[in-house]
Amino acid sequence: MSDEERSERPTTPEPAGVPEEKGVPEPGGVPTPPGTPLPPEVPTAAPEPEPGPVKRASGETGRQRLLAGLWPPRMSRAQLIVALLLFVLGLGLAIQVRSTSDSGALRGARQEDLVRILTELDNRTQRLQDEKRRLETQRSELETSSNQAEEARKQTEQKAQQLGVLAGTVAAQGPGINLTIADPKGGLEADKLLDTLQELRAAGAEAIQINDVRVVADTYFTQGSDGVEIDGHKVAQPYRFKVIGNPQDLEPALNIPGGVVQTLKKEQATAEVVRSEKIVVDALRPSKQPDYARSSSQ
Numbered sequence: 001m002s003d004e005e006r007s008e009r010p011t012t013p014e015p016a017g018v019p020e021e022k023g024v025p026e027p028g029g030v031p032t033p034p035g036t037p038l039p040p041e042v043p044t045a046a047p048e049p050e051p052g053p054v055k056r057a058s059g060e061t062g063r064q065r066l067l068a069g070l071w072p073p074r075m076s077r078a079q080l081i082v083a084l085l086l087f088v089l090g091l092g093l094a095i096q097v098r099s100t101s102d103s104g105a106l107r108g109a110r111q112e113d114l115v116r117i118l119t120e121l122d123n124r125t126q127r128l129q130d131e132k133r134r135l136e137t138q139r140s141e142l143e144t145s146s147n148q149a150e151e152a153r154k155q156t157e158q159k160a161q162q163l164g165v166l167a168g169t170v171a172a173q174g175p176g177i178n179l180t181i182a183d184p185k186g187g188l189e190a191d192k193l194l195d196t197l198q199e200l201r202a203a204g205a206e207a208i209q210i211n212d213v214r215v216v217a218d219t220y221f222t223q224g225s226d227g228v229e230i231d232g233h234k235v236a237q238p239y240r241f242k243v244i245g246n247p248q249d250l251e252p253a254l255n256i257p258g259g260v261v262q263t264l265k266k267e268q269a270t271a272e273v274v275r276s277e278k279i280v281v282d283a284l285r286p287s288k289q290p291d292y293a294r295s296s297s298q
Helices: 003-008 062-070 077-106 111-144 148-167 190-202 247-255 260-266
Strands: 172-182 207-210 213-215 221-224 227-230 233-235 239-244 270-281
Touching (some): 172 247, 239 270
Antiparallel strands (some): 221 227
C-alpha cells in the first residue's frame, strides 16, 4: 500500500473517557482479562501494641506487697479452731514418737532380762500398794480415834522404829532368806557383790546384813588388794547375806534366768539360797547426831 492510500483511509476515532484496561496478573502468573472488576481492598488491621512493663507504685517492692498480703492474717473462727486442733494433734504425735523411741532400748534385751524387769516392776507395784493401804489405815485411825494426840504419838514411835531399821541403828527380825556365796578360786570381785545387793533391794529387801556389816543406804563396796571391803571393813568369804523381806519375792529374784545365781556360776562361784521364817539382823551402825540439821518442827 502506498503512502497516499494510507493517508486517504479514514481513521476510526476511539471512544473518549474509557481508559485502557490492563490485565492484572493473578496468583500463578495468569493475567486478569481486561474489563474484569478488581476485588475490593481488604483494610489491614493495625498491629496490636506489645505489652509493656506493668507500672508499679513508686517505692513498692515485691516483698512489701507479699508481706502486705500475708500480714495481718485474716482467719475466720473455724480456721482458728482447725489450726489449734492440728497443733494439739502434732504435739501428741511428737510425744508418742518420743516415748516409742525411749522404749526401743528393750527391743534388743534378752528374754531373761525382760522376765527379770517385769518381776521387779510387779514387786515394786505390790509394795507401793501395800504402803498406800498402810498410810490410809493410819489416816483412818487418826480421824476416828477419840484421843488423836495419843494416836499421833503412837504412830510417830512406830515411824521412828521403822526409820531406825532402815538406818541400821536398830536390830530387826522377820521372814527372809539366807544367801551364802562361796568363791573357792577367789575371782569374785566387789562389783558382783554390789549387783547381788541391788537385786535384793529391787526385790523388796528391808534389812540386809553381809557377814558382820549392816547394809544401809550409803553402803559402798571397794576392791582392795587382799579382797573385798564393805564400808571400809574387810569381808572374807564365804559371803553370808541375811536378808529380811518376803521370801516369795526374794528367792525367785535371785534364781530367774540370767539373774544373780547364773551370773555367779559364770564367775566360778556358788550361791545357796535358803528361806527362813525368822531372820535376825543384829549388826548395828552407830547413830550420828547431825551437827547443823535440826527438825523444822522445833
